[in-house]
Amino acid sequence: QTLTDMGEMMEVTIDPVRKHYDPNPRLHHHVVCKECGRIGDVFADYSSVLTLPGEVSREFTVTGNHVDFYGVCDKCRS
Numbered sequence: 001q002t003l004t005d006m007g008e009m010m011e012v013t014i015d016p017v018r019k020h021y022d023p024n025p026r027l028h029h030h031v032v033c034k035e036c037g038r039i040g041d042v043f044a045d046y047s048s049v050l051t052l053p054g055e056v057s058r059e060f061t062v063t064g065n066h067v068d069f070y071g072v073c074d075k076c077r078s
Helices: none
Strands: 009-010 020-024 030-035 037-042 068-071
Touching: none
Parallel strands: 030 068
Antiparallel strands: 009 020, 030 037
16 A cells, blocks of 8 residues: 555556555556456557546546456456
8 A cells, every 4th residue: 555655556446345456557457357357457548539428528627547448368268
């Protein structure tokens, strides 16, 4: 938790039952295997394709986003 508070790690809440600490604090997204729970990093910028509905964007100024993808990893597919 101390490293998270210092900005050296990022706490990711993908699974509400367990905490996941990501050693890479750079802005990125995640892909999660629904079978084994493996988490992978996705370094792509989706800011140009993600938009909020008009009624929400009138109330909020967006300063960031986080996308989680879910699927089955190659090991679990085998």
